[in-house]
Amino acid sequence: xxxxxxxxxxxxYMLKAIFVSAVIGGVCAFxxxxxxxxxxxxxxxALSHSVVPGVAVAYYAGWPFAAGAFVTxxxxxxxxxxxxxxxxxxxxxxxxxxxxxxxxxxxxLISLYPSQVDLRSIVFGNILGISNPDIVQVLxxxxxxxxxxxxxxxxxxxxxxxxxxxxxxxxxxxxxxxTLLTLLSATAVAALQTVGACLVVAMLVTxxxxxxxxxxxxxxxxxxxxxxxxxxxxxxAYASYFxxxxxxxxxxxxxxxxxxxxxxxxxxHGLIGQRARRRAxxxxxxxxxxxx
Amino acid sequence: MNPLSTEMSVRVSDVTVxxxxxxxxxxxxxxxxxxxxICALVGVNGSGKSTLFKAIMGLLxxxxxxxxIAGRSVKAALKENLVAxxxxxxxxxxxxxxxxxxxxxxxxxxxxxxxxTPRAEDRRIAEESLARVGMLDFRERQIGELxxxxxxxxxxxRALAQRGRVILLDEPFTGVDVNTETAIIALLRELRAAxxxxxxxxxxxxxxxxxxxxxxxxxxxxLAAGPIAEVFTEENLQRTxxxxxxxxxxxxxxxxxxxxxxxxxxxxxxxxxxxxKGGHVEYSKRAEHAEILKKRxxxxxxx
Numbered sequence: 305x306x307x308x309x310x311x312x313x314x315x316x317y318m319l320k321a322i323f324v325s326a327v328i329g330g331v332c333a334f335x336x337x338x339x340x341x342x343x344x345x346x347x348x349x350a351l352s353h354s355v356v357p358g359v360a361v362a363y364y365a366g367w368p369f370a371a372g373a374f375v376t377x378x379x380x381x382x383x384x385x386x387x388x389x390x391x392x393x394x395x396x397x398x399x400x401x402x403x404x405x406x407x408x409x410x411x412x413l414i415s416l417y418p419s420q421v422d423l424r425s426i427v428f429g430n431i432l433g434i435s436n437p438d439i440v441q442v443l444x445x446x447x448x449x450x451x452x453x454x455x456x457x458x459x460x461x462x463x464x465x466x467x468x469x470x471x472x473x474x475x476x477x478x479x480x481x482x483t484l485l486t487l488l489s490a491t492a493v494a495a496l497q498t499v500g501a502c503l504v505v506a507m508l509v510t511x512x513x514x515x516x517x518x519x520x521x522x523x524x525x526x527x528x529x530x531x532x533x534x535x536x537x538x539x540x541a542y543a544s545y546f547x548x549x550x551x552x553x554x555x556x557x558x559x560x561x562x563x564x565x566x567x568x569x570x571x572x573h574g575l576i577g578q579r580a581r582r583r584a585x586x587x588x589x590x591x592x593x594x595x596x
Numbered sequence: 597m598n599p600l601s602t603e604m605s606v607r608v609s610d611v612t613v614x615x616x617x618x619x620x621x622x623x624x625x626x627x628x629x630x631x632x633x634i635c636a637l638v639g640v641n642g643s644g645k646s647t648l649f650k651a652i653m654g655l656l657x658x659x660x661x662x663x664x665i666a667g668r669s670v671k672a673a674l675k676e677n678l679v680a681x682x683x684x685x686x687x688x689x690x691x692x693x694x695x696x697x698x699x700x701x702x703x704x705x706x707x708x709x710x711x712x713t714p715r716a717e718d719r720r721i722a723e724e725s726l727a728r729v730g731m732l733d734f735r736e737r738q739i740g741e742l743x744x745x746x747x748x749x750x751x752x753x754r755a756l757a758q759r760g761r762v763i764l765l766d767e768p769f770t771g772v773d774v775n776t777e778t779a780i781i782a783l784l785r786e787l788r789a790a791x792x793x794x795x796x797x798x799x800x801x802x803x804x805x806x807x808x809x810x811x812x813x814x815x816x817x818x819l820a821a822g823p824i825a826e827v828f829t830e831e832n833l834q835r836t837x838x839x840x841x842x843x844x845x846x847x848x849x850x851x852x853x854x855x856x857x858x859x860x861x862x863x864x865x866x867x868x869x870x871x872x873k874g875g876h877v878e879y880s881k882r883a884e885h886a887e888i889l890k891k892r893x894x895x896x897x898x899x
Binding site (some may be wrong): 455465466 | 616617653654655671674675677679680681687688689692693694695698702703705706710711712738740758760
């Protein structure tokens with residue numbers, strides 16, 4: 305029994321996959337706290353799809369995939385900002401139009417030169433087959449992201465909470481805006497490796513959303529989200545060996561399960577807790593109305 | 597120059613602000629204030645009140661004209677933490693996972709290092725500010741767990757912690773209980789005595805003469821600005837509000853002689869609700885309620 309459970313750990317590719325997933329899961333989860341509070345979840349989805357043409361081009365040109373992805377991710381973000389300020393379209397329409405344009409271009413490029421890149425590994429992720437140079441890129445992205453968040457989380461938190469106050473304090477909100485956007489594209493690229501373009505948004509939203517249901521303190525929120533990101537990534541990657549299923553699918557399914565659990569059982573903001581409080585409030589109100 | 601020792605002033609000269617779609621929100625607006633002062637910015641929704649606010653806070657760049665604070669550009673004034681801001685309640689996400697203490701410390705960011713680690717000095721000032729608005733006991737509460745008045749006081753404490761010398765308050769009395777309103781007004785008066793300039797954006801006319809000494813009347817531009825006694829006149833308010841402000845003219849109303857002058861007037865900032873001496877509702881148009889008048893005349897033996 306124990307021997308069976310330890311089998312995946314005997315393979316180097318499994319160990320690598322578990323390790324890299326854990327790092328990416330943790331970093332994405334950390335960032336997800338800011339993304340959910342800023343209301344940028346849709347933006348995360350958009351950016352994770354917009355990096356695809358960049359990845360494709362980078363592979364042909366022999367650049368690091370992160371560089372290409374990064375360029376198209378930011379191009380998409382700037383494009384969305386531009387279309388939004390110059391037209392009367394609402395933000396959701398702008399995001400929808402721009403990111404699908406980038407994603408479609410990516411699919412087209414990949415299908416035109418199929419031998420260079422594997423479409424499946426971009427769209428669905430291929431952490432089990434991750435190459436060493438790719439691991440290095442992922443680790444660099446994660447390291448830089450952690451350093452920036454570690455130093456600037458208070459500024460970013462204020463930017464999410466009250467951008468006008470940030471401006472009134474003389475902080476450069478444009479820089480903060482692009483910092484957050486850049487971190488978002490960078491981690492989207494890293495997460496692409498693990499879960500693929502389709503599921504990146506889950507890694508960038510679900511842990512933060514789950515933690516938000518469980519606490520009213522930002523510090524705790526980061527703690528909960530990050531442990532959830534690391535935990536689900538380790539367990540998901542490990543478990544995928546036995547199911548012989550998609551690693552990304554495993555990780556995100558686990559995260560979603562935890563989200564549902566939090567939705568139902570969270571002490572204060574969960575469904576059960578809310579119902580109990582409503583009932584208590586109704587009883588309390590009834591009691592005071594009874595004439596003495 | 598130490599900003600604490602200099603006279604505070606806000607000068608808005610010929611400021612024009614237009615939005616990207618070409619709408620001119622404010623045209624050639626000018627006024628000037630010297631500290632200490634409590635000044636109301638009064639105008640209907642869409643009059644350019646909040647645009648002017650944003651221009652003073654540096655959130656919007658004027659297409660023409662200049663704003664100077666204590667003789668500095670807005671940008672320089674912001675860097676020196678001279679401008680503090682208390683947002684409208686609707687603009688704040690009250691479910692955001694921050695505590696009262698976190699919010700007040702945010703007022704100190706401008707004084708902290710690169711990582712915004714609070715020093716003992718920052719904590720002391722934050723504590724003192726919370727105590728000054730009577731919210732020290734609530735420091736660990738999440739901001740959504742407070743009443744309307746308490747929420748407002750927390751953000752006021754943030755402005756105090758920032759040591760801003762120009763404080764902008766956006767609709768400070770909306771959703772606030774009477775006690776808090778009195779406490780806030782008392783605090784604003786203390787700040788004025790200390791030489792601060794308080795700018796209050798409001799459409800609640802009744803409260804303006806209560807606590808402001810200056811007023812700026814706005815309708816797409818500054819129509820009039822100056823001391824309340826000179827500027828807050830019926831004629832100027834007519835110009836500011838046009839047909840929007842509602843009148844209750846006693847000679848045209850259902851108020852009759854037997855009511856004497858004893859009517860109860862209840863009003864939010866919309867239509868006033870007027871009750872006669874006997875507690876009956878008075879209508880503003882005498883002509884439309886002839887039958888009521890007749891009945892009341894009969895029963896009272898009035899004229």
